[in-house]
Amino acid sequence: MMIFGNLFTALNLKGVNYCCLPVTERSNRGKMAAAASMMPYFAQQISSKNDLVPDWMGQEVSTGTTIMAVEYDGGVVIGADSRTTTGAYIANRVTDKLTPIHDRIFCCRSGSAADTQAIADVVTYQLGFHSIELDEPPLVETAANLFKASCYRYREELSAGILVAGWDRRKGGQVYCVPIGGMMVRQPVSIGGSGSSYIYGFMDSNYKPDLTKDQCLDLTAAALSLAMERDGSSGGVIRLASISEAGVERKVILGNQLPKYSTH
C-alpha cells in the first residue's frame, strides 16, 4: 500500500525499524492506546483516521520550508528556516537544514526530510571518496552534479528540492539549484521550499549583482523572515552560513530578533 511504503521510508531514518503488527480485534484497543505512545502502530488504523492516533502520526515528515542561497564575490551566503513538520505538528522547531557536504560545500534541504537526508549522506560519501582520489578539495559543480545524478535517477520515488552552495578555487562562490525532478542550473541567487513562492517578488526587486557579504546576509535574513511570516510550514529561527576561502561562519537569528514587517 502506498501509504505504508511511505511510512517505512519516512521512519527508516538511521536504520531504526518499527515493527508492524496486523490489525487486532476491538478488545485490544485499550491496550493499544497505552502502547501507542511507546510503539507506533502502523496498519490500516492510521489511514482510517482512528481517534486514538493523532493525525500527524500518519503523515510523512517534511521540511516544508524556505531556503535561500546567494553568491557574492569570494563566497556564498546560505540561509534556511528551522521548522520540520509532520502534517500540522512541528516535529522539530530548531532543525538545521544547512548540511555540510564537504569542508567548503553545503547543501540546503527542502522537501521530504528522509529523502534529503538520505541523498545528502550518499553524496557526502561519494564526494569524500572522490576528493581523496583527486587529492584536492572537490569542486562545487561536482557536488551539484552528484546531487543531480541521484535526484534524476530516482525522480519518481523522491521528493527533494536542494540548493548546493560553496566555494572552490576554480570558480569561487557558486550556487546550484537542484529542484524536484532532477534539473541542475547555476544561478547567482536561488530560493526554494514552500515558503519561497512568497518572496519571489521581494528577491527580484532587492537583489542586485555585486553585493558584499554583509549585504547578502541582510538580504537573506530579510527574505527568510518575510517568508516565515507568510508560510505556515516555515518558521522558528533563521540559520545563516557564509562560506568562503577562509572557512565557514555560522549564525543564528532567534525569533525575537527577526526583522519585523507587519503592515496588516
Next chain:
Amino acid sequence: MEKRCTDSQVKGVSTGTTILAATFDGGVVIGSDSRASIGGEYVSSKTINKVIQVHDRIFSCMAGSLADAQAVTKAAKFHLSFHSVQMETPPLVIAAASVLKELCYKNKDELQAGFITAGWDRKNGAQVYVVSLGGMLIRQPVTIGGSGSTYIYGYVDAKYKPNMSKEECLQFATNALALAMGRDNVSGGVAHLVVVTESGVEHVVVPGDKLPKFHDE
C-alpha cells in the same frame, strides 16, 4: 522548486491574475494585470480590464472564474445604484463591498470568484475591502489577490507603508504588479491602475514594455 497547487482550478476562462489595492494618504490605488487564460495554456485575452467601476468613487477588481465575476459584478452594480437612489447619497465603500459579499456568500457553492473593493467615501475616506472566495469580508490597508499574488507577499510586506504619498503608492503598485507578472505565467499584459481620491478618479495604463525591469531582465 516545490510542487505547488495553483488556486486556479477553475473550468473555462479564468482570471488567473494579479490584483491589488493600497491606501495612501488621501486615497486608494487599485491595480490589476490584463490577462485572461484558459487553464494556463492559452491566453484568451491580453487586454481585459479587471478593474470595474461599480460607482463614481468605488472600484472592484475581480479574480477567479471570469464568468462568475462578471455576473456578480453586474448584479452588484444594479443593487448598488438602486441602494444609492434610495438613500439619496453616494454609497459607502463598505456598502459596495457588502453587496458583493452577500452575493458571494449566498451562492458560495456555485461561484468561484473573489473581489477586492476599494474607493473613497465622505464618511470613512479611503478604504480597501477584500471579499474572499467563500464570502468573508474584511478591511485591510493593503491587499493583494489572484494567483500572481503569492509571489509578491514578501515584497508587499516589506515595501508597503501606511500614509505614503500618491506617487510613492503608484510606484509601489506598479512595481508589485510588474514583479508578479514576471513570475506568474497566468498574469501579464498591461498594468491597469486607478487612483481614487476625493477630487476624482485617474486611470493609468502601463504597457508591458514600460513596466519596471528588474535585475535579471
